[in-house]
Amino acid sequence: MIQSIRQNWFSNIRGDLLAGIVVALALIPEAIAFSIIAGVDPKVGLYASFCIAAVIAFTGGRPGMISAATGAMALLMVTLVRDHGLEYLLAATVLTGLMQIAAGYLKLGSLMRFVSRSVVTGFVNALAILIFMAQLPELTNVTWPVYALTLAGLGIIYLFPYIPVIGKLLPSPLVCIVAITAVAIFWGVDIRTVGDMGELPDTLPIFLWPDVPLNLETFMIILPYAIMLTVVGLLESMMTATIVDDLTDTKSDKNRECKGQGVANTITGFFGGMAGCGMIGQSIINIKSGGRTRLSSLSAAVFLLLLVVFLSDWLSIIPMAALVAVMIMVSIGTFSWGSIINLKKHPLSSNIVMVTTVVVVVATHNLAYGVFVGVLLAAMFFANKVGHYMHVRKSMSEDGSTRSYKVIGQVFFASSAQFMESFDFKEAVEKVVIDLTSAHFWDITAVESLDRVIIKLRRDGADVDVIGLNEASKTLVDRFGVHDDPKEVEKLMGGH
């Protein structure tokens, strides 16, 4: 117990505190930008980022992962905020949290195994595109200094790290923000600033019950949003957790993470913050800066709060151009550029799944729909592929009176048509033997097509003999437990 507290909190103090500062500095522009996407005051995103990062440090299942207000979640809230206002968003946030806790107890984290690699890639690419698109309003119909400052900001972000010594000691997004703000004030450039976008926090977050009528009508308004937020929040959190697992070569507790996200969102809703989830970009920054344990998330939250409360006057004069530059960096960093190069290498079906996921998300602005379509497509492609593992071998007895069909492989809904076509119903024989010892019947469709084959053959006057039906139909039973036992699997899948 004491050992694990030390391991989870204090095994990497210096790295965690430094990374916490870097992450906090990067969280500020993101939280503000995502608040703007959702259509709420920047303080809603900033309070959310603080609350979520602080709570998840204790409740999460993946030490070293950063959770806060995110773009994926913000995009889902737009219509709720526009049509019903902030209070309904807070209520939806609380409901989201409760549903995520339930998902954690129902161990839904394990459903992530149905989300294939291509869908994950499609998800992050779509997310990157959406974050980029959300910056476009700041870059259309504006004066030339905005473009100049944005470009200069991007230049600073990407080139500053190459300066010897200090390049690796100062976070370049921070340098970008400070420099652009200084330039804008010095020359008195008249451009939009963060202060124009809404209220910034000036106090610590306080506990508030969301000001909504507690009735069925409210519930029905927030429920669809909460469902989407739950799904997207958990998806992105689980994906981020996997990324952090890979980077640090350690394990995480996915179901605990689900519950942790839920607790964090529930608390956030009561402290005036919007729903959030695991952040891919920030978590990578955290690991890159040396953060590893729970302390990194907590210190990021604490630094964020200190910075925001004490520097709120300074925050309001940051030009939007600087923020846009940081967000463009985030979208470039989130996008999986390797996936474009891999388009040539990967099979067409994977590419279709990935691109479809992206297209659906960009069209609907809802990552949940994209993932849903992606998973469905991937499952269809898989069924189609496995359906090819079916073959019917024909042979005729020497006297020409008995026709034998030996069925090998997987018979289910996707291969049953092919199964039917393998029989020659026109042939006039006295006896037909169907050998199923090496076949697997996976579903009702398969059984039904076998019935139809037998009836058709009988109608034509043949005696039909079916061998090995018992073995073949064992896979029909939904006994998943069997597959955990190697011997049982051997029995079930034997005969090949």
Place this chain on the structure above:
Amino acid sequence: MKHIFACIDGSRSAEAVCDAGAWVSQRVNRKLVLLHVLDKKVYPTRTDLSGNLGMDTRTHLLDELAELDARRSKLALEAGKQQLDTAVARVREKGVDKPETLQRHGHFVETLAELQEDARLLVLGRQGEEHHNAEEIGSNLESVIRTLSCRILITPPDFTPPEKVLLAYDASPTARKVLYIIARSPLYKGIPIHILMVGEENDANQRLLDEAREQLETEGHSDVVTTLKVGEVEATLLGYQEAQGLGMIIMGAYGHSRIRQFLVGSTTSNLLRKSPVPILLMRQ
């Protein structure tokens, strides 16, 4: 068939662990497995606080971190192999025919917990690689004792096969079980056993001691000595051990209840720290 596991690392204790492992495995006629665990630690990485995300930072970062880990792991693996080779040579010299070696990645305590099913006895050094002060006990040792439920032989940096051993006995259910196992085990056959009870000098206690001696004698142990002493447990045990020149202490450990886990600390770890001879800790 359960084996004897001897946990090897780069510390001074490794030689004593080999010797003790060899001694036990020959006495009880079980296979000796020399185990080396590559405990993965969090290494400080190069400080990069630039905080920006470039194209495919994730992939590059993964490659970079994997590369660093790979280099460290290779070195650690190599060092571990050498330590194992040295250990194999040493136990061969002591007359163990075919020692097995096992190298595993993972947290030391967790690895042992996974292996304890196959372990009849575990030999550990009192100090790990990072300790140089003779009074200190290894940081892993306490959590090993707390977590595992198999028999553990903890040896100081020198191991000499005992000529006489001390059995700490208090007639508690744990102690009775220890006595039962010791009586039937070939480990101490032919070695004089001193049963020491720390408690009031009365007839009841004396009777308990006589019963214990009888139990040992029916299983074929000769030269059993019983002693009843008043005093503080730790000091009395160590004082008696020193006075009689006993080469090993056998004792039961506390049960596994949560609260008791915290209590393992006091008596047991004090004894571990101060005892000049190996201690066989039996947890039932």
